[in-house]
Amino acid sequence: EVVMTQSPATLSVSPGERVTLSCRASQSVTNNLAWYQVKPGQAPRLLLYGVSARATGVPARFSGSGSGTEFTLTISGLQSEDFAVYFCQQYNNRPPWTFGQGTKVEMK
Amino acid sequence: QAQVVESGGGLVKPGGSLRLSCTPSGFTFSDYYMSWIRQAPGKGLEWLAYISAKGTTVHYADSVKGRFIVSRDNAKQSLYLEMKSLRVEDTAVYYCARDFTGLDYWGQGTLVTVSS
Numbered sequence: 001e002v003v004m005t006q007s008p009a010t011l012s013v014s015p016g017e018r019v020t021l022s023c024r025a026s027q028s029v030t031n032n033l034a035w036y037q038v039k040p041g042q043a044p045r046l047l048l049y050g051v052s053a054r055a056t057g058v059p060a061r062f063s064g065s066g067s068g069t070e071f072t073l074t075i076s077g078l079q080s081e082d083f084a085v086y087f088c089q090q091y092n093n094r095p096p097w098t099f100g101q102g103t104k105v106e107m108k
Numbered sequence: 109q110a111q112v113v114e115s116g117g118g119l120v121k122p123g124g125s126l127r128l129s130c131t132p133s134g135f136t137f138s139d140y141y142m143s144w145i146r147q148a149p150g151k152g153l154e155w156l157a158y159i160s161a162k163g164t165t166v167h168y169a170d171s172v173k174g175r176f177i178v179s180r181d182n183a184k185q186s187l188y189l190e191m192k193s194l195r196v197e198d199t200a201v202y203y204c205a206r207d208f209t210g211l212d213y214w215g216q217g218t219l220v221t222v223s224s
Binding site: 001034036038041043044045046048049050053055087089091093094095096097098099100101102 | 140145147152153154155158167168169170202205207209210211212213214215216217
């Protein structure tokens with residue numbers, strides 16, 4: 001099973017700041033990496049798939065990079081609606097799919 | 109707009125059983141793989157099970173293998189998760205999601221509480 005490790009666990013930021021979240025895989029997942037945004041009481045939302053492709057309706061301030069085992073989600077100019085928990089997930093080859101433990105982006 | 113809606117959650121005693129359903133709309137259900145995922149209170153997301161478009165291939169997380177069964181009825185446009193031998197640690201919100209280059213459409217989830 002591929003273990004996904006996210007850092008940091010919590011980020012305290014102010015609106016307008018640039019935010020960088022990291023995700024590391026225990027073995028290569030090539031480019032089969034997705035990012036999700038989760039808010040309490042809401043359906044989780046796919047943000048990025050294939051490392052950097054934005055899902056339908058996702059604003060351009062969300063971007064992704066990386067390959068193999070090291071990945072990054074960047075939010076350029078954090079908006080108030082972006083305070084949430086973010087998870088990375090690998091879907092390489094065949095299941096089991098695995099998620100990172102999440103990064104909480106909270107208001108400073 | 110693609111959507112999925114989960115149902116069937118509730119309170120069940122340890123050792124009990126429950127069947128969750130997932131009803132899709134806005135896309136051709138029979139063309140897509142589907143997955144079940146859960147989130148326990150205060151915890152992260154945990155992928156549980158996956159079923160191919162025709163239902164011929166399934167995969168499970170080790171944590172539920174042998175206790176949970178994923179199935180689908182494409183004629184009825186429905187996805188199911190049969191859960192047996194439930195444990196307190198199975199308490200979570202259960203989500204279904206379309207599995208296509210990531211999990212691209214999720215429902216709001218259905219809460220399963222396992223408690224005596």
